[in-house]
Amino acid sequence: MNLIDGKKIAAELRNELKVEVDEIKKKFKKVPGLTVILIGDLTPSQIYVRNKEKSAKEIGLKSEIIKYPEDIQEISVLNKIDELNKDETVSGILVQLPLPDHIDKQKIIERINPDKDVDGFHPYNVGNLSSGYESSVPCTPLGCYLLIKRTEPNLSGKKAIVIGRSNLNGKPMAQLLLKENCTVTITHSKTKDLKNECLKGDIVIAAVGIPELVKADWIKKDAIVIDVGINKTDKGIVGDVAFEEVSKVAKALTPVPGGVGPMTIACLLKNTIECFKRSLK
Numbered sequence: 001m002n003l004i005d006g007k008k009i010a011a012e013l014r015n016e017l018k019v020e021v022d023e024i025k026k027k028f029k030k031v032p033g034l035t036v037i038l039i040g041d042l043t044p045s046q047i048y049v050r051n052k053e054k055s056a057k058e059i060g061l062k063s064e065i066i067k068y069p070e071d072i073q074e075i076s077v078l079n080k081i082d083e084l085n086k087d088e089t090v091s092g093i094l095v096q097l098p099l100p101d102h103i104d105k106q107k108i109i110e111r112i113n114p115d116k117d118v119d120g121f122h123p124y125n126v127g128n129l130s131s132g133y134e135s136s137v138p139c140t141p142l143g144c145y146l147l148i149k150r151t152e153p154n155l156s157g158k159k160a161i162v163i164g165r166s167n168l169n170g171k172p173m174a175q176l177l178l179k180e181n182c183t184v185t186i187t188h189s190k191t192k193d194l195k196n197e198c199l200k201g202d203i204v205i206a207a208v209g210i211p212e213l214v215k216a217d218w219i220k221k222d223a224i225v226i227d228v229g230i231n232k233t234d235k236g237i238v239g240d241v242a243f244e245e246v247s248k249v250a251k252a253l254t255p256v257p258g259g260v261g262p263m264t265i266a267c268l269l270k271n272t273i274e275c276f277k278r279s280l281k
């Protein structure tokens with residue numbers, strides 16, 4: 001079994017992006033800028049945003065975090081987004097989710113200029129991705145896609161099973177694999193005989209949030225398995241895949257932690273640079 005080392009591959013990607021930022025700096029005398037809006041004091045969000053800022057600065061991006069208290073009015077956030085949309089030094093805007101209950105997530109996402117939407121959540125980018133046009137792609141499925149491509153460069157004709165139908169991962173993941181000429185099946189909690197569906201997969205992506213749902217007898221020999229799940233359990237953090245047993249049948253498998261997670265932040269940096277490059281056209 002080939003362990004897909006997300007930390008190592010993310011580090012390689014960051015190094016490539018650093019070289020690209022250095023070249024942009026020399027050529028255009030400016031650098032791409034990422035602005036993150038953080039509302040409230042949820043610990044996971046704070047940790048995630050800190051990691052984003054650290055990684056952005058390491059590769060030479062301009063990075064800014066705007067922090068608001070939990071009770072900030074929605075209109076204040078919308079006005080700040082309008083301001084950032086007009087700011088030419090800001091290439092990418094990200095509003096960290098989840099948001100407090102009194103703030104409408106859809107309104108916030110739709111207010112961000114699609115050309116600065118580094119999360120790839122704006123309906124404009126969602127539509128472009130599903131139509132096969134140029135778009136920002138959500139960072140987690142983009143990270144999964146790059147890990148799969150590192151393992152198997154030619155995906156044409158492969159059968160891919162995506163467990164989970166979220167806008168965040170399942171749906172965009174399916175679109176990326178369709179572009180690679182995979183035959184894609186999206187499964188979910190209402191799918192009948194999920195195990196049998198998974199057994200058909202040359203590639204299985206588990207993003208459903210159920211600890212160790214996917215067992216060894218769900219996976220056909222030599223399948224590539226990508227585990228997006230992060231679940232807190234009595235025995236620590238585990239994925240959606242029973243790692244020990246699946247590792248005995250899979251051709252390649254991501255660990256949790258250390259698999260998809262590091263790639264998500266690296267892909268955010270990649271999206272920021274892509275937004276900057278598109279702004280030059």
